[in-house]
Amino acid sequence: MAHTNSNIAAETLILAGIRGPAIFRVPFVRRRIRVNLTYKIAALAGVAAVLSGPAYAADPIRIALFGFAADNAFTLASLEGLKEAAKEAGDVEIELFDGAFDADRQFNQIQDAVASGRFNGMLILPMGYSSAVPAAEEAIKAGIKFGSLEYPLGPDPTTTDKFQVMGMTTFVGYNVGSIGLRLAEATVEACQGRDPCKVALLVGSRSAAQDVPKIEAFNKHIAEHPSIKLVSTQDTLWGRELGLKVTQDVLQSNPDLDVITSFADQAAAGAEVALTGAGMNVGGEGIQLIGLGATQTAVAAIRQGRWYGTYVELPYMEGYLGGKNIIAAMRGQEFEPIIDLETRSPVGAAIATKTNLNAHPDWSSKWDG
Template sequence: MAAGCSDPNDGEKKSEGKNAKHIAFFGFAKANSFTVATFDGVKQQAGKSGATAEFFDSAFDAQLQVRQIQDAVTAKRFGVFVVQANDGTAVFPAVRAAVREGIAVVVQFTPVGTRYDTEQPQVPGAVSLVDVPARNGRRLGELGAAACASRKAKSCEVAYLEGMKTLPLDNARTQAVVSTLKNSPGVKVLPTVEGGYTKDSGRKAMQDVLQAHPDVQVVLGSSQALLGAEGVARGKKILYVGNGASRQAVAAVREGRWFGIPYLPVRTAGAKAAELGLAKAAGQNVPAAVDMASLVPDEGRLTKATLPGVTGEYDE
């Protein structure tokens, strides 16, 4: 689960003058249910530890998030940062500055840096608790290949509704998905279409896919996009693999509408991030890196056969 340990004094200043039990949470957006669920986990763990937590809403604005982190470093009110980066490259200097000021920084869900194939922290002294994009893409591709195999056909057309072409993280994920599918017997990978992270973008992407490839048999994409795509493809025998872990996504698998999802316990991960940050701020040695997929069995590959006991930890 972890590689190495994070020394609480990895070249940064002592955290004198800061409130070691005050957590700053820099999330994607308050309007995003995934982010809210993560913060709920942070708050829950903070409460158990006699700590407090404050949400900084960047509303998916990478540059606003950079300024928020910079201002929080200057304010010297927080002993712990939990950073859910909109753009891991953009926030890198601000996160590095926070570590150097003696703040215990936990990079949560998205990597901070330019590499998307490792859970190892790219900012020396930070703690990393991320879902490695390249591995997430591999799991998506493996579930897509398994969905194809379940059809027992000689050839199987698969469409991937990728996230956003402008995001390096999504590009790394897409490369892993496509590579995994292409190396799977009997799978024909269709050209990728941008599906985004909303029902509306998923509907539009699915319309484009069906117009060009009406016989598509398996469709992969974000859970939000697939919830929109389903309505467009109503009546067609398509197997879906969603990238998300909401209660709605779990229900879709349970009902047989979707073949499977890579499942992550979002609220649990938020609590784990707070636990790691508070322990580091208290001067304890903690794991330097934790892959979020290690928090669940089989790296979270969830199908109808592996559903018992899983309900999801947030709503779309």
């Protein structure tokens, strides 16, 4: 998962109404302090159901989305998916809370939202696996349907086949250990025919909760291949600028680098700038780049043969499926509580490569950063 910022402008929501379309403009605020964004979505079919029978409760479903940050591309893609689920269901309100990449702030936001009594559904993009658990338990105790996106809540981020917090409604996301393993497997493939094969690993942060299990899984698999030499591991904070800078530094001592594997497409994009700036070839017989996220930038680079691959993340689908599950739970409908999105890759594999992208020419990424 990449923590990056995107420019945000006023967004137009076109909502179907009985007398024709009504346009609501909801301004986004760039500042990170006290930003709550509310979207009330009433689809025509939903309005009809409210008027014609008891299928819907008298009060609408109100879902709080606790995001990484209000101006974060991953959060906004998840929000778009959640909005689509709400539009399909009808009579659903959504409110986005700006976590500002602060676990304590996110914890307090959940507690305050529970105390407000305004929400009957909550979804979180957790800043930490365990830090939000007590607040989530408060929400569940209050009768709120609670779900986690991207990462599971609980002490073990590699456990995704069962809930670690009693009473959770849904989890839609990934096993972080599997992410590290898949990236390592892709690195081994990219090293084929190169002995030795020198690899640099660009992580978000070696101390970040979401990166530690990835690093462990990556290093364990790479260690099984003696021809591969991991020459450097660098923090990039999942960003383009640091990705560029640390790659420049790595090249000073390792000009014969073979592969750069990154825990964020954004950092990989920065690495590519550093490589081309140093006059080095990227792709083909040159240095291989592997990212994480399947952003539009990464997918385009892979299709063009510049990058080797990227781990496929689907933030839009996280919000969409998580929202559908919360809504289904509140309406007494059947749903799949736990969804491991690695098994639902639109290109048929965890890592998008030129080969499997060519086999799925109509697929396109729904996010960038």
